[in-house]
Amino acid sequence: xxxxxxxxxxxxxxxxxxxxxxxxxxxxxxxxxxxxTGMKLQQDMLAAEFGVSRIPVREALFQLDAEGLxxxxxxxxxxxxxxxxxxxxxxxxxRAILEPYLLRCSAPRLTDEDFAALDRLLADYAAAIEAHAxxxxxxxxxxxxxxxxxxAGRPRAVATVAxxxxxxxxxxxxxxxxxxxxxxxxxxxxxxxxxxxxxxEVEAAATLLQSHVSHVRETLxxxxxxxxx
Numbered sequence: 001x002x003x004x005x006x007x008x009x010x011x012x013x014x015x016x017x018x019x020x021x022x023x024x025x026x027x028x029x030x031x032x033x034x035x036x037t038g039m040k041l042q043q044d045m046l047a048a049e050f051g052v053s054r055i056p057v058r059e060a061l062f063q064l065d066a067e068g069l070x071x072x073x074x075x076x077x078x079x080x081x082x083x084x085x086x087x088x089x090x091x092x093x094x095r096a097i098l099e100p101y102l103l104r105c106s107a108p109r110l111t112d113e114d115f116a117a118l119d120r121l122l123a124d125y126a127a128a129i130e131a132h133a134x135x136x137x138x139x140x141x142x143x144x145x146x147x148x149x150x151x152a153g154r155p156r157a158v159a160t161v162a163x164x165x166x167x168x169x170x171x172x173x174x175x176x177x178x179x180x181x182x183x184x185x186x187x188x189x190x191x192x193x194x195x196x197x198x199x200x201e202v203e204a205a206a207t208l209l210q211s212h213v214s215h216v217r218e219t220l221x222x223x224x225x226x227x228x229x
């Protein structure tokens with residue numbers, strides 16, 4: 001197998017799969033800082049780096065543009081987006097509306113196996129915080145939140161929230177990295193969410209979840225506002 005074929009194989013089989021895997025690979029590089037804010041993402045450069053044609057690169061960039069990670073402008077191409085307080089606010093406001101709704105649908109149906117999986121996720125999350133494994137924070141946070149909604153039976157709403165969680169990953173990292181207190185609060189609220197769901201206290205869990213997301217929005221507003229002064 002040649003180098004190009006080998007790289008393509010690592011991204012997955014099939015045109016759509018390659019596009020999705022390529023978007024994920026670029027997303028990870030943006031989130032971990034390998035592709036810095038303002039960096040120009042040239043299609044030829046990315047095609048050579050990942051051993052694919054320009055078609056899936058173009059489609060992946062359009063996908064990331066929709067997520068707010070990339071900005072595509074006519075005649076200028078794609079660049080890594082800067083952090084946007086306005087986009088962050090809208091994303092977190094939508095999450096604060098949709099996630100409690102999904103939790104109300106899902107929590108009464110969560111099984112013992114679901115709770116065991118969520119316990120393991122929170123243990124991994126705590127370990128990642130302790131090890132300052134920033135690259136894992138967003139992934140584990142997203143997986144935990146989506147795990148809470150696994151039994152909601154609302155696939156379109158879950159898909160929307162999954163997109164919003166991906167969009168907020170970049171911002172959540174900034175918030176958590178800003179203060180050990182934010183890290184402790186996030187862990188404590190995750191644990192309490194799980195306890196309330198286990199106890200069947202669904203309304204209390206939904207109220208806490210809304211507060212949890214709103215607190216992230218408020219603290220990020222202060223952090224990003226201070227950075228722009």
